[in-house]
Amino acid sequence: MQTLSEMAVDVLTTADGREKTAKSRAYAARWFDARAAGEEIPIGTATPPLRPARPEAPALLDPREVPKRKPGSPQGRIALLHAVAHIELNAVDLHWDIIPRFAATPLPPGFYDDWVKAADEESKHFNLMCDCLEEAGSHYGALPAHAGMWRAAEDTAEDLFGRLAVVPMVLEARGLDVTPGMIEIFRKAGADSAVAALETIYAEEVGHVAYGSKWYHFLCGRHDVDPLPQFHALVRHYFKGALKPPFNEEKRAEAGLAPDFYWPLAGEPRP
Numbered sequence: 001m002q003t004l005s006e007m008a009v010d011v012l013t014t015a016d017g018r019e020k021t022a023k024s025r026a027y028a029a030r031w032f033d034a035r036a037a038g039e040e041i042p043i044g045t046a047t048p049p050l051r052p053a054r055p056e057a058p059a060l061l062d063p064r065e066v067p068k069r070k071p072g073s074p075q076g077r078i079a080l081l082h083a084v085a086h087i088e089l090n091a092v093d094l095h096w097d098i099i100p101r102f103a104a105t106p107l108p109p110g111f112y113d114d115w116v117k118a119a120d121e122e123s124k125h126f127n128l129m130c131d132c133l134e135e136a137g138s139h140y141g142a143l144p145a146h147a148g149m150w151r152a153a154e155d156t157a158e159d160l161f162g163r164l165a166v167v168p169m170v171l172e173a174r175g176l177d178v179t180p181g182m183i184e185i186f187r188k189a190g191a192d193s194a195v196a197a198l199e200t201i202y203a204e205e206v207g208h209v210a211y212g213s214k215w216y217h218f219l220c221g222r223h224d225v226d227p228l229p230q231f232h233a234l235v236r237h238y239f240k241g242a243l244k245p246p247f248n249e250e251k252r253a254e255a256g257l258a259p260d261f262y263w264p265l266a267g268e269p270r271p
């Protein structure tokens with residue numbers, strides 16, 4: 001029987017975006033069908049690639065070389081959708097990567113439920129963004145994208161505390177801060193399908209941040225570590241630069257992220 005780690009590595013080593021997300025969704029369905037039937041898919045072991053396979057396009061550029069987008073124009077909106085599609089594809093890989101990467105750490109089945117569900121949702125998000133791009137006459141791969149996206153995964157490849165602190169609790173939490181502004185841009189442009197897609201993303205990302213916070217606190221409890229100072233130390237170590245206010249305090253709270261976690265890491269004092 002194919003183990004969950006083997007499924008994860010299959011997703012990670014699939015280059016094409018639509019093919020990657022199709023596998024991701026099929027494996028997620030297999031996992032949850034088995035869980036519902038009371039059957040056990042073993043977590044197993046498999047070696048995840050240091051970097052996941054990606055399609056030939058988009059070209060990956062240093063963030064400083066990615067052309068700045070002006071969201072007021074149709075081209076700017078396409079660039080924005082393209083950037084979100086790229087983030088979502090990266091997120092699919094991030095959520096599958098955590099499974100085989102840390103398979104040596106025994107964790108309750110709920111840990112796998114959460115990340116498989118998150119990976120399934122990221123797959124849906126990528127497909128939604130691709131649909132919106134195609135509706136606008138473009139496609140994923142038509143524009144250059146950020147090269148640095150996988151950096152956080154490589155930096156935290158041997159530190160599950162660091163992975164949870166930086167990926168869901170910093171990077172995905174940042175998504176909660178910026179998504180309402182993006183939705184407004186598309187609403188003003190009357191782009192209904194993009195508004196609906198981004199609202200789905202916004203609603204589901206709260207869960208991913210919450211999974212991060214839940215399992216971070218679980219691990220702290222297991223090792224009798226004080227969560228707050230350890231979080232600050234991990235983010236300072238793995239995440240270069242300050243966190244950017246304004247923060248979406250309401251959605252962060254919904255996801256179990258209290259202000260004393262992120263405000264001390266902001267480049268400015270709390271107002």
Ligand SMILES: [Fe+2]
Nearest residue numbers: 088091122125
């Ligand atoms: Fe997402």
Ligand SMILES: [Fe+2]
Nearest residue numbers: 091172205208
């Ligand atoms: Fe996410």
